[in-house]
Amino acid sequence: MSVTTEQLIKLSEHISYLKMPTNIGLITICRDDGITELYLIDSGNDETNGARILDFLNTKFTQYRLKAIINTHSHADHCGGNSYLVRKTGCEVWASKGEAYLMEFPDIETQLVWGGTAIHDIRSKYLLAEACRVNRVFNGEEEIAVSCDNGKILLNVISLPGHYVDQTGFLFTDTDGKKIMFAGDVLSGRNSIKKHWIQYLLDETKTKESLEKIQNIKADFYIPGHGDIVDNIEGIAELNLLAILETEDMIIDELKIPKTMEQLLKAVADRSGITLKTSQFCLIGSTLRSYVTGLYESGKISYEILENQMFWKKV
């Protein structure tokens, strides 16, 4: 399936995004030599996605140079197309320090959700991206100015950890004054939340902090990693937060009767009407362990080891 021009949504003078399963940002700068310089925000899931993006660029631009892929984080559905695009175009890859490590050693991703060396069943393209080298590692929350035909486009790198180790958001200020925020997976679109109420997260406390932080960032458009974009952050940030708080409540309620992690996973899945397959078993299981850590550290639940089993319970 090819990417069509209808999927390219223009947001400001130089900034658009491609409406794909993972939203892909596109910065377009016309140079004096007639070559269009391009930057991508994220690259989709795998080589197939990378090829679809490249086909689209080849159709849309007669002469172009893909300068860099700027990654929000290292999950395979955001950086899986990197290696293909680097091979085909020689573009650079930019990312935060923590995410850069994971892009260079993607096996850590499956080891993390499994809690050891992962079984081959989850070492699929959905969880395991092809390793790629990162050329530019962000120096924390830096501001990068990209000169263009009629001024400068400013890129503010904003640290938004929680969903993943060192996830970053990108706030662009275009030459027309429009501000565009690429949020990565700290934010899920309304349709996406409706489909998957329990969103993957690595650190519940930091996710909540990042959701608070993004609400104070003023922009004309906010592009979540998946789902529909919004021009008002408040409602969507609250919905994301609500999903987290409701999941917290569900866990606390289930832990009125002490449970092991696997018993808790079954209870939460049953209650949410989810039939777990292998990858979901691992991803939601990993997410629940992160929730349990957040609830334990805030004193809402505790544990006890009985007959060599760890039971979690409401305090």
Ligand SMILES: [Zn+2]
């Ligand atoms: Zn993600």
